[in-house]
Amino acid sequence: MSVPPRVGIVGGSIAGCAAAHVLRELDCAVTVFERNPDELRDRNYGIGIPELVRAELDAAGLVDPRLPAMLYTERVWLVRDGDRGRELWRQPFRARYHNWSLLWRALRARVDGADYRVGTQVTGVESAPGEARVVTSDGQRHPFDLVIGADGYRSVVRAVVDPAARPVYAGYGLWRGSYPIDRVADLVDRLGPVDRSFATIVLPHGHCLFVLVPDATAEHRMTWGLYYRIPGMPADPAPAELAVRRVDDELLTFLDAVVDRHFPAAYAEIIRRTERDELMVQPVFDLLAGRLVAGRVLLMGDAGAVTRPHSGAGATKALQEALALGRAWAGHQDADLDAALAEYERGRGPVARSLVELGRRIGAAQVEHTPDWPSMTPAGFTTWMDELNQHSAYSRPTPPPETAPH
Template identity: 40%
Template sequence: MRGGTVAVVGGSIAGCAFASAAARAGADEVVVIERTGGRLADRGVGLCIHNDRAAELSAVGTLPPGIAAHRLTRRRWVVRDGGDPAGRLFWEQPFPFHSYHWGLLWQGLREATPASVVYRQGTAVTGVSWQVPDPAAAPAAGPDGQVAVTLADESVERHDLVVGADGYRSVVREALSPGSRPHYAGYVCWRGNFDARRLDGVGEDPWPSDAGMTVCWPGGSCVIYRIPGPEGTRVNWVLYAVPPQDGSLRFDDPTSFPPGALTAELADHLAGLLAREFPPYWAAVLALTAPEDTFVQPIYDLEVTRSGVGRLLLAGDAATVVRPHNTSGAAKAMQDATAFEAAWRDAASWEHLTDAYQAARGPVGRDLVALARRLGRAQVEQTPDWTAMDRHAAEAWWRGQLDGAPGIGGQAMTARP
C-alpha cells in the first residue's frame, strides 16, 4: 500500500519514530502535531534500552546510529547497614543495557526524520473524530472515511490515518477507546539528575561506572545510574515509594509534578526517606540534586482492548502505560513503529494495516503491563525483608517476579517469515 496522508499526534520519541516509519513506508504526506512549543531536547530524564532491543531496532533503521549512550553491565542491590556508609551489597545481577538522556535520544530521532515530514510545534489537538463503521453502512467520518482532527483554534484537518503518540493523557485514545484512562497504582516516583562531577564532593566513590545501583528499604526502592548528557555524564535516579497520605495530594486524575513544581509536602517526604532509610552515602548522592531538577511522577497502569481500529492507531504510552520498573518504555515505542512499518508494507487497506498492527502489538502491551505490575508489587507494594536477603534468596525472588518472562527490558520482535 502506498500513498495517503498520516497525522501523528505527539512529537516525542514515539511520534518521531512513527513519522519516519510512515514516510519510509510510502505515505504521500506525514505531519507531526506536537502541542509543546519549547525545546523537547531539554528534557533531561534518563532511560535504559536493553542491548538486544537496541541491536534489533538499529538493524531495521528505527534507532539511528550515533546517539550518545552509557554502557551498563550490572545492577547492584544494597540495603542500609550501620557498619558501611554505602550499605550492604546483597546481590549483583547482569544488566545488559545502555542508558540514554531522553533529550539526546529524541534529538537523534528528530534529526533522522525524513525532510518530507512536516513537524509542527505549539499546536494542540483537542479532538479526533472517526466512527467505527458498521459493516452494512459506509463510514461516517468524512470523505472516503478520513479522520477529522480538531485543533485548539477550532480548525479541522482531515487525514487518512491518525496515530496517537500523545502519551498517557491521549486525545486519540479517547476517540478509539472512550473512557479508557490510566489507573493510579498507589505510589509515585521521585526523579532527578545532576552533573556527575558533583560526586567528587561526597567522598570515596564505591560505584563502578558500568553499574546501576538499587537501594532498598521496606516499602520502596531507588534505582541510580549514570547517563550521557549534553555537557558530560550525569547521575540519574528514580525513587519509588508511597507519597504522603495526609489527603493534600490526589492522583486519581493523570497528573505529574514537573521540575520546579515540587510541593513542600513531597520535598519533605523525600528528605525524610533519605534520612531514615538510605545508607548515608546514597542519601548524600541524591541530596546533590537541585530542587529545580527534582520532580514527581505518579505511577499509572493502562491497557486498551485494541490499539488499532479502522483509521486510528495508538503508539507508546497512548496504547499502554507500563510502570517504569520494566525498563521498556522507549524500546516499546520504537518497536511499535517498527511493527507499524512492517504492517504497512503488507497491507491492502488502512483497515488491514491497523488490524495487523493490533495483532502484532496488542498482546505485547498486555504482557508488559502484567510484568510491570508484578515488579511494582515486589519492589514497592509488598517488599520482602531486604535485610535478610543474600544472593540466592534474591535470585529466587527475582524469578518469582518474572514468572516465566525472559527478563526485563521488553520483548524481542517476532521474526517475520
C-alpha cells in the same frame, strides 16, 4: 492508493517522531501535531534499552549508531549499612542506558523537513469511513488516511478508540533527580565502579536506582529514581493529578526524612546534592486501552498503554510499535491499509497487555509488598526474581527485546 497516503500524528515525542520517520521511509505524507510551543523540554533521566533492541533501532535508521549510551552489565542490590551499604546481590544483565533528551533529539532530527507543526493544539479526532480528521483549536479539520495518537496518557485521540480507558494510580510515585557527574566527583571513589554496575538501594515499601547516563554538555549525568509513596496523594486521583510535579517544601522535607532513615551515607549525599529545580516526582499508574485500532485511528506509545517504569519498557515499547507499524504497512502496501492496521493490533495488543501486567507484578513485589530485604541472600534473591518473572525473561542476564531493568 494513487497518491501518497496521508498520515496525521498527534504528538511529537518519541513515539510520534519514530512513527513519522518509519512512515516517511514508506513514502507517506506525514504531518505531526505537537502542542508544546517550545517543542519538548529536556528530560535528562535514563532510559534502559536492551542491546538487541538498540541494534534493531540502528538497523532501521531510527537512531544514529553513534548515539551515546552507557553499557551496564550488572545491578547491585544494597541495604543501608555504613557508608556504601551492604551488598545483598550482584545481578547480571546487559542493557544500554540512554539520556531521554538525547534520544528524542536524535529521533527529531530524523524527521527534519517533515510537516512538524509546533504549538498546534489538537482538540479532537473524528472517524469516518476510510479516513479520520484531526480537529485543531482553530476549528480546522484536517483529513488523513490514518491518524496516529502518540499524545501520551492524557490522549485526546484515545477517546475515539477506547473512551472508557483511564489511568489507575498505583499508590506510589517515582521521585527523580539528575545532574552532571562532576558535582559528586568526590563521592565516586566511595561508590565503586558506577560506570559498569548500577546500584539499587532497597528499603521497606520501596527502592532507589542510581545510574549514569550520557549528557549533551558534560561527560555524564548522575541520575537517580526512588519508588516510594507520595504524601497527600488521593487514592483515586484525577488524570490531571498524575502529571509530573516539582518537589515543594513539604515534599522535600518528606524526601529528606526517607533518605536519612533508609539510605547509606554516600547515596544519601547523592540525593541531597540534587538542586531544587532538578527534583521532580511522577505518580506511578497503569493505563491499558482495550484496543489499539478503531477504523483509521491508531494508538501508539503511552496513548495506548502505560506500563509502570519498573518494566523499563516505555520508550522501548513506543519504538517497537513504530517499527511494527512500518512492517505491517510495507507488507500490505499494495493491498489494504485496514489489513495492515489489523496486523498491528494482533501483534502489539498482546504485548501491551503483558507489559502492563509485568509492571504491576514488579510494583507489587518491589514496592507494595517488599520482602525482608536485610535477610535476603543471593540464593534467595535468585529464587524471588525467578518467581516474579516466571512468565517473563525480565531481569535475566540477557533481557528480551521488549524490556530492560529499571
